[in-house]
Amino acid sequence: MNAVFLGMACLLAAAAGYWVLGRGTPRPTGTWATGALLGSFALAFASYSPLVENAVETVVPHVARLLSNCASLAAATAVLAVSFQLNLEPAEARRRIRLRLVLFAASALGMTVLFAYEQMTHRSPQVYALYLLLFISYLGFAIVDFAQQAVRQSQSARRSSVRIGLRLAAAGCAFALVYTAYKLTVLVSLGLGFHLIHDHTECSSLVATPCVFSVTSPALAVLLICIGLTLPAVVYPISQARRHRWETRSFDALGPLWQDLSAAMPEIVLPAAPLQDKAADADFLLQRRVVEISDGILALRPYRSQQVLETVQRTTGAGPQEKAAIVEAAMVKAALAARMAGRLAENVAPPSAEAASRKDLRGETQWLLQVADAYAHHSARVADDDQTPVGA
Structure with a gap:
């Protein structure tokens, strides 16, 4: 578990560093948003690791969950920002990004307040249910918003790498919705007092219940969305190099x-x-x-x-x-x-x-x-x- 999640976190952090620092100037549209996306996903993966989770929770009990959830919301916001910057006019993109940032900040602040109050009330199920409601509401809104854009843009994109990347990202949204549905089930269970799902169970396997919903699904969602959004940027220089070689050889032939x-x-x-x-x-x-x-x-x-x-x-x-x-x-x-x-x-x-x-x-x-x-x-x-x- 540590090797999987920390390895992915390091890989995503390196990709974020390259995207922000190694892109040269002038920076392409969406550089900072993509860097924030990769960095947020790196933090989310790191928070899934038992090693990091145990380390941070020695300082503040159960804080790994808050870090993971806030990183997930930050990544969802960054995904929307990338999509808006690439698909909308600059003025409209800035307007929508500002609105999403306000919603994200309000959600993260509310979750932090509820988390602190939950700890003071000895992990009250009612307070945790409110925390989950806030988290699910913004996450579900962001996932559906991005999935709609990804599907629509994949149908009109001319470059095959963009079409494939958007479809992979849409598939990642499907896994993210599975995770959201799981969290919604936890919320309903808590609200009705059934306690059908123990959301705080520590995971030792990626395929065991409920870990397949609480850890594996969001991990696959992160992986597919990251690959989908970065695929065109990776494929483009390769295709350009192949085209340049073909042009040079054709000129000589x-x-x-x-x-x-x-x-x-x-x-x-x-x-x-x-x-x-x-x-x-x-x-x-x-x-x-x-x-x-x-x-x-x-x-x-x-x-x-x-x-x-x-x-x-x-x-x-x-x-x-x-x-x-x-x-x-x-x-x-x-x-x-x-x-x-x-x-x-x-x-x-x-x-x-x-x-x-x-x-x-x-x-x-x-x-x-x-x-x-x-x-x-x-x-x-x-x-x-x-x-x-x-x-x-």
Whole structure:
């Protein structure tokens, strides 16, 4: 138990420190709220640990429960603050956050007063019931509020990591509602004097009753909500690194095709931009290269022979997409040779249907990568007595 809860507390505390101190400047929207969220959850996990619980209760008896409950309410408030800052206009987000902070402060203060009075009355069940009512009211309100936002936003989010993260957070809210229902059952039991559930039972197992409701459920809720809210921030730099690597490799792979086209038609090369570092601005350079290659292929259209197209199509055997790339590469090579020889096509071949189907820059880039690979390795030989070497 100590290893599980203290380990999670240390992990969350480290994440909170990184989020607040290691994010650089200017800090992204929601930085402080997310730091408060992770820190509150770290305190909640620490308070679940028997080691911490025994240590603090040697000073103030039973105070671990108050610390845990206040940390849970603080975390719920921080969750709402993160959600508001990311999904609402700044003015509306600030208004809602201020209202939640006032409610949280009032709830925490009321719980502290009731806890102190409960201790003075030798743990009066009636006072504890009022304490629980205050805790459950704000916690249930915050959970339902966030769950509604998470479900709604997950349906409209464009990034898959955001959608998955919000759905994990919504699942965490479900476990939190299980915990709230358990606390409500304790409250009803106390209010009616049934004493069906002993809420103060010490837990030695995460799956024993009532610990599965009082400890395991909130722990799973904390874990899922933390993972859900931080998943996009973790996935984003990984996806950016993968995208950067793809852009750099694509830029290099398009090099041979671009060199032949630009050597034959220097006019397709766009005006020189300020000195760019390819490693730092691969996206800009790749877009530039794709545009220049596309312009070069368009400029070769008067030299694309229908006879050559039919010959290449007959002699090329491959799958539909691979064949289309090989045919296009052969057509580019033949058109370049015809242009350098000064021979316009008598019957101009239509542009590639595969190229026309690519509607965005990434799709066009992927198509040109296939053409460039075929151009360098698999392009068909075109029988032409006057063919001139390309790129000479």
